Amino acid sequence: MKRVVVTGAGTINSLGHSVPATLVAMREGKCGIGDLEFRDVDRLSIKIGGQVRGFEAEGRFNRQQISLYDRFTQFTLTAAKEAIDQSGLEFGGELAAKSGVVLGTAGGGVSTWDDNYRSVYEDGKNRVHPFVVPKLMNNAAASHVSMQHNLKGPSFTVSTACASSNHAMAQAFQMVRTGLAPAMVTGGSESMLCFGGVKAWEGLRVMSKDACRPFSANRNGMVQGEGAGIFVFEEYEHAHGRGADILCEVIGFAMSSDAADIVMPSKHGAARAIFGAMKDAGINPEEVGYINAHGTGTAANDKTECAAVADVFGQHADKLMMSSTKSMHGHLIGGTGAVELLSCIMALRDGVIAPTIGYQEPDPECAIDVVPNEARDAKVEVALSNAFAFGGLNAVLALRSV
Amino acid sequence: MSIQSKVFSILAEQAFLEPFDVTLESTLDELGIDSMGVVECIFAIEEEFDITIPFNANEPQRSDFDISNVASMISGIEALVSKN
Known part of the structure; x- marks a missing residue:
């Protein structure tokens, strides 16, 4: 088995348009959640989200590209460029032939569906743009990354709701670890902040109208976010041989299925994934x-997650730190694990633990050090990143500092 | 604007050219418009003239709409517009 390291990272989310900007915001405990701005927002009962601001397609992409790139693809390409540039890899020859792209997204081109349904149902139009299908398909982002960066190996998209990017990164890790690929571009993205995207979530009645306060006794639900997190996973000897800057090592993963309920999380399923990753x-x-907790800020997730951690770690649960950065960037659904992996990298590389902001009241059912409200300096050797999806599909990654 | 000048500007935009680069004799191939571009042009023309063009991208030659050059497209459009 080969060792796998991270040699590039890129992101765009409500906290920042790059990894450095996002890490500064996490360190300062900034909140990227605010009033949503898009058409018909006044018809929603949920009006807040972690929306990416100041990101206009015009100017970044040409007309032809805009007709093919949904916002989730635009986020992906922007973050992928940052990650691949940082890695210093140029994909050609054997490296290009074997390296691929595995990305997570839950909804794919949600705003493309939304805009075009609106056009045919509400406006009564009888035709849509010819590229609606290639624009909205869930694999559009992965395909455009492969085309733009000449990645000709295995590429596909994983869709497991809120665990999509963790499942994707676990898969990419496994491909590099087993020697199938020398490097993989992986992570995930989501862009559901449009009328139909938020309306659907509203229906579940699990959304907060004011803030995401994970683990706080007065938490009242989740808040959606949007954006992308993309990484370059590379075989250690390959990275070391070319003198690459190594951000951290990916040392393990586990996936589990609750096989119980379509929305309610299971402590056992979560615990099996956490234990399995170790x-x-x-x-x-x-x-x-x-x-890095899944920590959605819903009543069900947070207490189940804490109970799972207590079961797996026993007394050590009182010593470790577990924060939810969703309090800052919101829940990026299929892209969330990827953006959250950045807080693990910050912990391992910079010795800074991102806080759980908005924390107001201790909850006896979440009796864990959640690094409330302020970032903390701490030396950490190993970090885990949790993701527990609707449908009971769990994926946990384990990382080590190098 | 005449049908001809509207078609010239639609094709020019698709081909990243200026309208004066398009002539009645031009073929889509000469303008550098590929098969995906043809489908986009058909869509843009339908939108512009509020017509439905009988065109199947699988069999462009067997469609009732003749795209062999700009002039043939314009006469096809004129026929469809006059039917409306």
Whole structure:
């Protein structure tokens, strides 16, 4: 088995349009959640979200590209460029032939569906633009990354709701670890902040109208976000041989399925994924210093997640730190694990633990150090990143500092 | 604007050219418009003239709409517009 390291990272989300900007915001405990701005927002009962501001397609992409790139693809391409530029890799020859792209998204081109349904149903138009299908398809982003960067190996899209990017990154990790690919571009993206996208979530009655306060006793639901997180996973010897700057090592993963309920999370399913990731990485629970929580801010997730962590870690649960950065950037659904991986990298590389902001009241059912409201300096060797999706599909990644 | 000048500007925009680069004798191939571009042009023309063009991208030659050059497209459009 080969060792796998991260040699590039890119993002765009409500906290920043790059990794450095996002990490500064996380360190300062900034909140990227605010009033939503798009057509018909006044007809929604949920009017807040972690919306990406100041990102206009015009100027970044030409007319032809805009006709083919949904916003989730635009986010992906922007973040992928940052990640691949940082890695310093240029894909040609054997490297290009074997390297690919595995990305996560839950909804794909949601605003393209929304705009075109509106056009045919509400406006009564009888034709849509010829590229609606290639624009909205869930694999559009992965395909455009492969085309733009000449990645000719295995590429596909994983869709497991809120765990999509963790499942995607786990898959990419496995491909590099087993020697199938020398490098993989991976992560995920989501752009559901349009009328239909938020309306659908409203229906579930799990959304907060004012803030995302994970683990706080007065939490009242989740808040949607949007954006992308993209990484370059590379085989260690390949990265080391070319003198690449290594951000951290990916040491293990596990996936599990609750096989229980389509929306209610299961402590056992979460615990099996957390335990499995440590077992796969060959580490002891005591080595884990930080967990980036799934931490959605819903009543159900947060207490279930804390109970799972308590079960898996026993007494060590009192010593480790677990924060939810969704309090700052919102829940990026299929892209969330990718953006959240950045907080693990910050913990391992910079020794800074991102806080859970908006924390107001301790909840006895979430009796864990959630790094409330302010970032903390701490030396961490191993970090985990949790994602537990609707449908009971869980994926946890384990990372180590290098 | 006449049908001809509207078609010239639609094709020019698609081909990243100026309208005066388009002539009645030009073929879509000469203008550098590929098969995806043809479908976009048909869409833009339908939108502009509020017509439905009988065109199947699988069999462009067997469609009732003749796209062999700009002049043939314009006469096809004129026929469809006059039917409306």
